[in-house]
């Protein structure tokens with residue numbers, strides 16, 4: 015299969031390892047990878063801020079770039095939900111609505127693509143660490159993606175998953191919310207991290223680099239003993 | 253135009269714009285309710301047990317009495333234990349005769365009463381319309397239980413029920429009310445589920461917030 | 475910034491840093507979640523129940539005129555006087571007229587968020603009436619002169635010690651700080667009021683069209699007594715509260731209890747269909763029902779957000795909301811706090827003044843996931859944001875728009891993006907000069923969090939190098 019990767023802006027710039035891991039994983043499974051030039055912003059920041067016209071400008075480019083893809087995979091529940099759930103709403107009553115629906119149908123978040131589309135759970139990865147998992151809100155509630163990441167983690171050699179009490183609680187990031195209301199965002203993050211720390215895990219794992227950026231930003235500032243890692247990076251370890 | 257007309261005009265205009273029904277159309281049938289609601293068992297025995305368990309979880313006292321004699325004895329024990337001085341009841345024949353037999357100063361609400369005196373009563377003894385197994389609820393109305401205050405103002409509410417009054421679930425209780433009073437409804441219908449309580453202070457349950465501190469249900473076997 | 479926005483900014487900043495508040499609320503909510511989850515399992519199919527509840531409310535709200543008409547006709551037929559209030563002022567005026575006609579002095583109230591909405595208490599007190607809130611939580615808040623903190627649990631942010639102090643100061647009565655003793659003290663005080671009150675005022679949870687009845691849900695018995703003892707009873711109810719059939723209560727009462735407090739059923743669920751009827755032992759001589767619009771028809775006119783009128787005010791969305799849990803009920807500055815409040819307040823009180831509440835959300839969706847009647851809460855927040863940025867909504871955030879436009883062009887243009895990659899590395903270096911200072915553009919983030927570095931090699935750079 016030819017898999018088109020959609021690598022969001024902040025993953026490209028700040029977490030390239032996530033993209034690289036995905037390339038390795040899919041190539042190992044015998045698929046061909048394409049990364050289209052010039053598609054890095056799904057338009058979510060503008061969309062969530064209420065600027066739907068501006069979001070459409072962004073999204074229209076993505077739509078054009080990805081329309082011929084066989085399958086599109088995104089390493090983020092949040093950007094995934096944007097393309098899968100909100101593009102059809104964003105383009106409602108425009109000529110592009112059909113294209114948006116088609117794209118939504120063939121777009122997948124990384125972990126659910128592996129489990130539900132490719133039927134793979136064991137990638138032969140090894141990661142001998144105690145970890146806890148953070149459910150990114152969009153992956154969990156917009157895409158209903160509770161099980162796939164856990165099915166994948168269950169097959170990683172040496173990995174011990176300890177669930178935290180607040181696994182489904184928001185990390186407090188929320189895009190522009192994190193800088194518009196930094197105090198609330200930080201308080202939410204503190205609640206999240208306190209729960210993660212209680213598990214005595216070495217790592218917080220998630221399918222969303224944006225959540226991890228928030229968690230890591232806080233624990234590093236407060237010098238708490240906790241590291242963060244994206245699920246793709248674990249699955250690429252051998 | 254009256255304000256009533258204004259409001260109706262605004263409603264009608266608003267509703268010209270149709271909304272999208274995301275969760276299906278039309279009112280669900282009672283059978284549909286029953287498929288999702290808490291289970292109630294099949295036999296009467298199961299439902300009696302369910303009622304008893306629910307009542308005890310609610311910190312209500314539920315007791316079977318064999319017959320009227322045992323009922324009277326039970327009330328005497330309660331009266332002595334709590335040192336009742338004043339009782340209140342209504343003209344329901346069983347509640348009335350049983351209360352009178354206690355030989356206390358007694359208010360009968362249907363004959364008219366003084367609010368302050370009713371407040372001083374140690375017990376309000378009433379009948380009821382039904383017992384609901386699903387939730388451990390006692391269904392009373394202003395007809396079956398001597399008005400509005402009797403089942404709420406005295407600090408102990410004793411309900412005299414009959415085994416045949418047990419219904420399985422809430423929908424059954426509601427259709428019973430509709431059939432029994434069809435159109436001529438009592439002005440108050442109350443589903444009482446345990447004694448009065450509050451959790452307003454640190455979510456710690458305290459019984460007897462404003463209503464009765466104790467709820468006792470005495471159920472006649474036959 | 476609007477005055478409510480300034481209040482929210484300041485209050486939420488203060489509360490978010492208040493670790494004592496955080497501990498009290500987190501503990502209470504975790505306790506709530508545990509019992510609620512047990513109760514949900516008691517249902518054969520909780521998700522199925524949510525679907526039925528949503529369907530029923532959709533039917534009720536989208537045929538509001540019919541059901542309302544039926545409700546009024548039947549409740550009037552048993553001697554109830556029905557009044558119509560287009561707005562808050564009319565609502566208060568109607569109630570004042572009743573109080574005047576009855577020559578009332580003492581008024582007893584049971585819990586009613588709708589009465590908070592029209593600021594009835596303040597108005598009655600200002601007019602010289604003696605008003606007693608009978609619900610324990612509301613009573614405590616009344617003594618303290620505070621607004622209710624939470625839809626269902628008005629005093630949940632207080633500890634027993636604080637309540638003990640309040641009683642000591644305001645009632646001149648001392649007890650231990652045990653919840654039992656404090657409750658019994660309130661019981662004693664309130665019993666006198668029930669007996670003295672000339673008029674009892676209640677809220678309502680449902681108005682049943684089929685039988686023409688008001689339904690009130692409560693645990694304490696205070697609403698029961700409020701509607702039993704005074705000679706005149708008044709119920710204030712929003713026009714959206716109608717349910718089509720009596721049996722609908724069989725679904726809604728347990729759902730309300732489960733979501734509100736984690737109970738199977740609230741202690742008293744009582745239906746009132748009129749004043750004292752012939753042959754009845756007691757009850758009020760007069761029963762007045764005041765139906766309030768107060769912008770509800772405006773919400774009804776918004777087909778996209780009409781579902782919010784199905785809200786049963788269970789408070790569940792507040793309980794699960796991580797923003798509410800950190801900023802607390804008072805920061806919102808409005809009667810309806812939490813997600814549902816953030817959604818409807820702009821409709822009830824003006825988008826321009828209240829749009830900040832829709833911004834103050836990470837859009838995590840916990841509210842939508844929990845709502846028993848499936849109101850699409852967090853998407854409505856998103857729609858409010860969209861509506862607020864529409865040209866008709868006033869100043870259309872020019873710079874923000876431009877920024878988003880620019881970013882869209884840059885991020886989705888290969889050459890420009892690769893230039894940006896290089897520039898942002900330069901930017902990160904330059905930021906070192908102003909790190910943390912007022913001039914640091916990332917200050918809102920970096921004050922409490924570290925900023926991830928721009929990678930030495932971006933993903934796209936890695937990919938290019940590999941392909942060479």
Ligand code: SF4
Nearest residue numbers: 785786788789791845
């Ligand atoms: S919006 Fe839903 S969850 Fe929130 S109070 Fe209303 S019914 Fe309850």
